Every structure is written in structure tokens, then in C-alpha cells.
Amino acid sequence: MNYGMGLLDALAEKFGVFPGISEKTAWKMVFHVLKMPKDIATNLANDIIQVSEKMKKCQVCRCFTETEICHICCDETRDKSMVCVIQNMKDMFAFERMGYKGVYHVLDGLLSPMNGIGPEDIGICELLARVENSVISEIIMAIGPTVEGDATTNYIFSLLKPLGITVTRLAYGLPVGSSLEYTDDVTLNAALEGRNEI
Amino acid sequence: MNYGMGLLDALAEKFGVFPGISEKTAWKMVFHVLKMPKDIATNLANDIIQVSEKMKKCQVCRCFTETEICHICCDETRDKSMVCVIQNMKDMFAFERMGYKGVYHVLDGLLSPMNGIGPEDIGICELLARVENSVISEIIMAIGPTVEGDATTNYIFSLLKPLGITVTRLAYGLPVGSSLEYTDDVTLNAALEGRNEI
Numbered sequence: 001m002n003y004g005m006g007l008l009d010a011l012a013e014k015f016g017v018f019p020g021i022s023e024k025t026a027w028k029m030v031f032h033v034l035k036m037p038k039d040i041a042t043n044l045a046n047d048i049i050q051v052s053e054k055m056k057k058c059q060v061c062r063c064f065t066e067t068e069i070c071h072i073c074c075d076e077t078r079d080k081s082m083v084c085v086i087q088n089m090k091d092m093f094a095f096e097r098m099g100y101k102g103v104y105h106v107l108d109g110l111l112s113p114m115n116g117i118g119p120e121d122i123g124i125c126e127l128l129a130r131v132e133n134s135v136i137s138e139i140i141m142a143i144g145p146t147v148e149g150d151a152t153t154n155y156i157f158s159l160l161k162p163l164g165i166t167v168t169r170l171a172y173g174l175p176v177g178s179s180l181e182y183t184d185d186v187t188l189n190a191a192l193e194g195r196n197e198i
Numbered sequence: 199m200n201y202g203m204g205l206l207d208a209l210a211e212k213f214g215v216f217p218g219i220s221e222k223t224a225w226k227m228v229f230h231v232l233k234m235p236k237d238i239a240t241n242l243a244n245d246i247i248q249v250s251e252k253m254k255k256c257q258v259c260r261c262f263t264e265t266e267i268c269h270i271c272c273d274e275t276r277d278k279s280m281v282c283v284i285q286n287m288k289d290m291f292a293f294e295r296m297g298y299k300g301v302y303h304v305l306d307g308l309l310s311p312m313n314g315i316g317p318e319d320i321g322i323c324e325l326l327a328r329v330e331n332s333v334i335s336e337i338i339m340a341i342g343p344t345v346e347g348d349a350t351t352n353y354i355f356s357l358l359k360p361l362g363i364t365v366t367r368l369a370y371g372l373p374v375g376s377s378l379e380y381t382d383d384v385t386l387n388a389a390l391e392g393r394n395e396i
Contacts, residue, residue, distance in 0.1 A: 007248050007264055008262065042250070045244070051205050051209050053236060071204075
């Protein structure tokens with residue numbers, strides 16, 4: 001809603017298009033900017049411009065970075081032969097929190113032929129080139145088990161299999177700490193199929 | 199949490215200090231900035247700087263505005279003799295949505311002697327000066343019925359009463375459309391005390 005407040009309306013509208021930001025939260029943010037010291041607001045504005053202008057894709061793993069090669073791909077302590085394929089950079093953070101010590105390949109989402117999104121649109125060609133040009137012992141497919149996720153995983157697997165590389169996927173099963181009583185049938189079935197000897 | 203992502207971490211941290219923005223939402227916003235066209239990001243950054251630098255308080259009602267006098271106080275169609283006293287600018291929007299046609303006096307929050315916030319800190323002195331220097335027929339106290347809200351309302355009333363001005367306050371009672379069953383005792387008591395003949 002426009003309150004005839006000029007600049008404030010304009011800023012609220014811009015905050016309002018961010019994902020997960022309601023009109024109410026957008027206005028809270030505008031009032032927060034009003035209360036901010038000017039240098040803090042300037043720093044925020046500069047960061048937005050910098051992120052928008054300076055971030056590019058890492059030439060190895062395709063995550064966003066300020067440099068040609070990201071800090072993860074540059075890190076000598078990481079196992080470069082283990083590549084975790086994820087559908088976007090957000091998923092990288094989950095692995096980083098967990099302390100994963102391999103490297104990544106970040107796709108731009110999932111295959112979606114219905115929407116005209118093919119392998120060349122999401123970075124699968126770059127993954128193939130990477131596999132051919134470097135020493136990789138294992139590709140871990142870490143894409144969520146949705147219809148499009150499975151299609152993407154299977155497609156990548158079909159490309160990598162002829163190259164003789166070990167391709168694994170994350171285990172499906174019961175979330176740790178979950179109750180059997182509330183587990184959905186598909187997950188329970190996956191847990192049963194993937195059962196391990198104790 | 200810092201992911202060693204440089205600029206991205208810095209921006210996520212800055213978004214994270216906004217009210218109502220969780221770490222997760224802050225990161226969603228960062229990724230949204232990454233996907234934005236550069237000119238949109240620049241406009242957003244400029245708006246933040248403009249809001250931070252150009253907004254000042256209206257010399258009449260103390261709401262934030264780009265001009266000396268805000269568009270509400272300049273509006274010839276509004277009833278300047280009816281002044282609604284509110285505790286911050288957010289509350290103004292509620293009245294604007296409703297179609298209120300008087301003008302406002304915006305306080306900087308509420309009296310709070312425990313925190314050292316006195317009448318001179320929240321703009322009560324300016325309200326008194328305004329009442330003395332202009333033709334005002336009614337002051338509507340529209341401050342929420344909290345302990346500090348009531349203290350502020352009562353304090354302002356005690357100052358205005360000797361000046362012979364009509365001071366009203368918003369009615370307390372049942373919210374329209376509410377169910378008696380779920381109404382709290384204090385509100386029900388207020389509704390009973392303020393009962394009107396049909």
C-alpha cells in the first residue's frame with residue numbers, strides 16, 4: 001500500500017519484493033533504516049552494490065565468490081577428489097555447518113524440461129568438463145529427493161557412469177531423532193529398502 | 199554464522215540486524231540481491247542512502263518527511279483543528295488506511311521514567327507549543343492502553359486540560375467481530391464500563 005510518503009514508500013516497496021518479507025516487515029525495515037546512523041546505512045547500501053556488482057561464479061565449483069576461484073576451491077586442506085553436487089549455494093551452507101571437507105559443484109537449480117531448463121542451463125556441462133579435466137574419485141549427489149531432483153540426479157549419473165567415476169547419493173531414511181509413528185510411508189519404505197546390517 | 203564468504207557474509211549480517219529478519223531470511227535476501235539486475239540493486243542502495251540522509255521530521259507534526267512540512271500537514275482538505283496524538287509513525291498508517299481526515303502529532307515513543315525518557319525526549323513540549331500557537335478544537339489521544347501508554351496519555355491530558363482544549367481518547371471495548379468467549383477480563387471490563395445506550 002502506498003501512503004503518499006515518497007521515499008519511504010519507494011523503499012518499503014523495494015524491501016517488499018524480497019522473498020519472505022511481508023509488507024509489514026518491509027515497513028519495519030524502513031523504520032529501522034530511518035533510525036540507523038548514516039554511516040551504517042551507507043555501509044549497507046555499499047554492500048548491496050558490491051554484492052550485486054562484484055560477485056561472480058567460481059571458475060571451478062560455480063559458487064558465488066569475489067575472486068576467480070572461491071575460498072573453498074583454494075583451500076589446500078580440502079579433499080579436491082570428493083565433489084558434492086548441490087542444486088544451489090544455500091545447500092552448501094548446510095554442508096559447511098556440518099564440517100564437510102570435500103569440495104562442491106553448484107548447479108543453477110534442477111532440470112525442468114517442462115520449463116525449458118536443460119543441462120546446459122544449470123551447469124551440468126561444466127561438471128562433465130571438470131570431471132574430465134581433474135582427478136576426482138567420488139561424486140556425491142546431494143540433491144533433494146523430489147521428482148525434479150531425482151530426474152537431475154539420474155541424468156547426471158547416466159553421464160558420469162561411462163566415465164568410470166564412483167557416484168554416490170545421500171542416504172534416504174528416517175531423520176535422526178524422528179518417531180516411526182509420524183514417518184510418512186515413502187520415507188519409511190526408503191528406510192526399509194536401505195536397511196543396513198548392524 | 200560466518201561462512202567465510204566475505205561480502206556475502208557481511209551483507210547477510212547487516213540484513214540480520216533488521217527487526218523480524220532471521221539469519222535464514224537474511225541469507226535469502228542476500229541470494230535475492232545476487233539474482234537482482236544490477237540497476238535494481240543500485241536503486242535499492244540509493245533509496246537506503248536517501249532515506250537515511252534526506253528524511254527529517256515535519257516541523258508541524260514530527261512525522262518523517264523529505265520536505266519541511268509533510269504532505270499531510272500541507273493537505274488543504276484535512277481538518278487541521280483535529281490532532282491525533284500517536285506514539286510513532288507506524289500508527290499513522292493504521293489511521294491513514296482507515297481514511298482519517300484530521301492531522302497528527304507523532305511522539306518518539308512513550309514516557310518511561312525508569313529508562314530516563316521524559317516529556318522533552320518524546321516531543322510532548324512540541325505538542326504543547328503547537329496547541330498554544332494554532333487553532334485546535336480536539337486532541338485525540340491514540341496511544342495503546344499499556345501501562346506506559348496510559349501514563350503518557352494521562353500526563354499529556356494533565357498538561358492540556360488547563361488550556362481548555364477538548365481531549366478525547368480512543369474507546370476501549372470489544373474488537374469488532376470478536377467473540378465474547380475469548381475476550382480477556384480487562385477488555386470485557388472496559389467494554390462494560392464504556393457501555394452505550396442503544
